Amino acid sequence: MIGQSPLRTFIAHAVLILGILIVAFPIYYTFVASTHTLQTILRPPLPLLPGGQLWNNYSEALFGGIGRIGGVSVGQLLLNTTIMALGVAVGKICISILSAYAIVFFRFPLRMTFFWLIFITLMLPVEVRILPTYKVMVDLGMIDTYAGLIIPLIASATATLLFRQFFMTIPGELVEAARVDGAGPWRFFFDILLPLSRTNIAALFVILFIYGWTQYLWPLLVTNSNDMNTIVIALRKMVSFADADTEWHLVMVTAMLAIVPPILVVVLMQRWFVRGLVESEK
């Protein structure tokens, strides 16, 4: 390990803490809001320190509050959202790692054409192509299904691009060595490529899980049954800026509930980011 001067270490910590303050403040603020009474929240500005309503708000929201306003139980909401987020993350990683593998390591006709065909999809977010996509879903009978929630979101090229970028850094000698050892394409993929891609897969999993978790417009459009609602839809349903009373204290609790699972994913994935001993001498 390389030694560092105390001053540099101090600067590093200071910068990080500042960064956390900026980036994480809204979450802290949500938490603060979820511990205050409705009346306090309604009379801005909101205090910077937590209030004393933690227990009351959370028990009210969890045992009936969210279900009463949203019409769906909290458990169902979380289940739907989890299925969707996992489906998007796993599905997209699987198909894009395979595509990137094919593009980088195989020579076949129209290779670059295919790459560009997929790559261009990066350029059109779901929201812009939403109406025609919706028509396709109706024609395929995928309204109100988990497949309908998940598959259209998989059709994008971010992950493919990332894997391509990463695979291109893999030295040619490694590929050559594998070939000399008589490893077939699948063995090369599973024994060498997959372990090397670990940090990238972990990073992507986090991003995609969160992407799936926080979707709003698409699930709203392709589900016609309340039982298929996700937590973000329930959240939006509880919030009225204009004409109705909003039980902000319950909304903030729901917001916290929407935050916790992605945090768990980040913490669990954390292990994967830390480079193991095995490949440290790559």
Next chain:
Amino acid sequence: MAPQLAITLVFFYWPAGQALYQSMLRQDPFGLRTRFVWFANFRKVLADPAYLNSIKVTVVFSLATAIVAMCVALLLAVMAEKAVRGKGLYRTLLIWPYAVAPAIAGMLWLFLFNPSIGSLAYLLRSLGIAWDPLLNGTHAMILLVSAAAWKQISYNFLFFVAGLQAVPKTLIEAAAMDGAGETKRFWTIVFPLLAPTTFFLLVVNTVYALFDTFGIVHAVTGGGPGKATETLVYKVYNDGFVNLILGESAAQSVILMAIVIALTAIQFRYVERKVHYG
């Protein structure tokens, strides 16, 4: 590769083709009366001074957002690598805000950043800054860029951390033994090795700033004051989704796609040459 192509064809090219077709139609929202007008929508859009204005707005906004988001994230990632103690905790704390950004940001808006009564506005005003993004176009743009970049910092951070992890420690140690200082080590060894990640993020951030930000514009400024923060994608969204002018909105998204494809082609052709792989 087959699965991705299949999904892409069904859920992307088919809808995109529809959008292209739509861009040559004049149609009421319900599709009851349709006229095929060839390129009239394009001509109209390109002749509209408001559209030209929003191109300018978009250039400023996208550049600023991509640069701010990437620089801050890189700085934080490098610092997180250096901090030996608390590394894991720092990483977690810096990543998970991404989980909430889109879902909560819009709601927190009123309490935190609301130009007149949000806590942040209070702070700025108590510092004696006449902060009024509701009526001052420059303030509105600063606010918008901060919001858009803020949302992307965690994302970039995550990939920079993953990229830094892949830099062989042996190389850095070797350079250190050769007497290279820390700053020099970073710019001559680490940064070039990060190039593939940086390039990936450059593309993603450009696309993000151009496309994925209408939600933020909608929540933060609504394109105002006047048209000071009306970006291209917000215009597509507002004209199509809110005002239901389908043909012109489709024409705008086709133009937007063409711009980005061109931009990306340039990035691949010229920037990627400088990227150092393996």
Next chain:
Amino acid sequence: MKLFGFAAGVAATLTLLSTTSAFAVTQISWWHAMTGANAEVVGKISKDFNASQSDYELVPVFKGTYPETLNAGIAAFRAGQAPDILQVFDVGTGVMMAAEGAIKPVAEVMTGAGMTFDKSQYLPGIVGYYSKPDGTMLSFPYNSSSPILYYNKDIFQKAGLDVNNPPKTWNEVWEAAKKIKTSGAAPCGYTSTWLTWIHLENFAAWNDVSWATQQNGLAGGDVELKINAPIFVNHFQALADLAKDGTFKYGGRTSEAKQIFLAGECGIFTESSGGLGDIVKSGMNYGIGQLPYDSDAKGAPQNTTPGGASLWVFGAKSDEQYKGVAAFFAYLSKTDVQEYLHQKSGYLPVTLAAYEATKKSGFYDKNPGRETPILQMTGKAPTDNSKGVRLPNLPQVRDIQNEEFEKMLAGQQTAQQALDNAVTRGNAAIKEALEN
């Protein structure tokens, strides 16, 4: 390919498990945009309606904000999957009316199901807005509100203003606002939500002046905006002048200004009657008054116009479904249902009977502010200037007006310039929309 197949298989199995409801009754789908306490009301009304009979099952589905709900309905219609009932906000009325082949007028739905539909039972100001020029009722008003004036009694006290006597005319508002500011009772005197809806559309109706030709667009055809008439110019110049020193504070294009009032920054506030709930719950010592009028206007105060949303019925459904829809609308018109809707949600009652019943119950004695918007809307028979405004592209025209107001409030142009520009750009946009 294997994985993809597996995922689809799992998804298909899950779908099968999740769709096991009974099909013995006719399902009526109702897509709505109601949030917060109003979402609860939708759930309760649907449940009660389903319990009240056994032939139909009403299924309410939340489809996002008003624009999102409208888009969902349009997308579904184009894909041949339209819901039976769609809730559309006031500014979308013009769009729906233009889509004659897509919708079925509520009047026809009711008579087709063998029910009589007596318009005189409903509040005239509301029914008029959702009818064709020939009087055929097109959609069923579900939620309506109207702008009123709120004031902070504590701030009035501090500024030495009469706490029991809110300003009645705009000039009185300006004077009171200045007093609040100069006395230091609050940093700002007056703020308002929805400048377009309150200060143009309702301003015109309440003062009985024309907002646009063709009965403000209700009669259809070539519509031209009239909002650069002197009475509007004077009104907006006054606002612009007050904005210079912060006596008037701009809060944003929609209802953001409510937060400014709740924070106690401004003493006087104009906003939809639907905004009352938050103000009550915040614990503020507030008072309510009628929407101010212009003392120069001869006919003022005339009547205010509704905002909110109505329920539209899509065409090409089965007779059985239309019967179900009609049964639901009949249920919704019942006095006790309307009373519940009105008292719980803060929206106006749709029927006169529900208003009378609520009055008799003593509800308004306890909640005086709740009657104000009804009185405003029913005081006088609506004139050609006060039935509401209707354009095929009202959201776009409002955007244009907001943009010009913002430039004016930032000091870049005068009220005359702002309103002239709004008229020129607005007329061009209307013409364009009519060509579609």
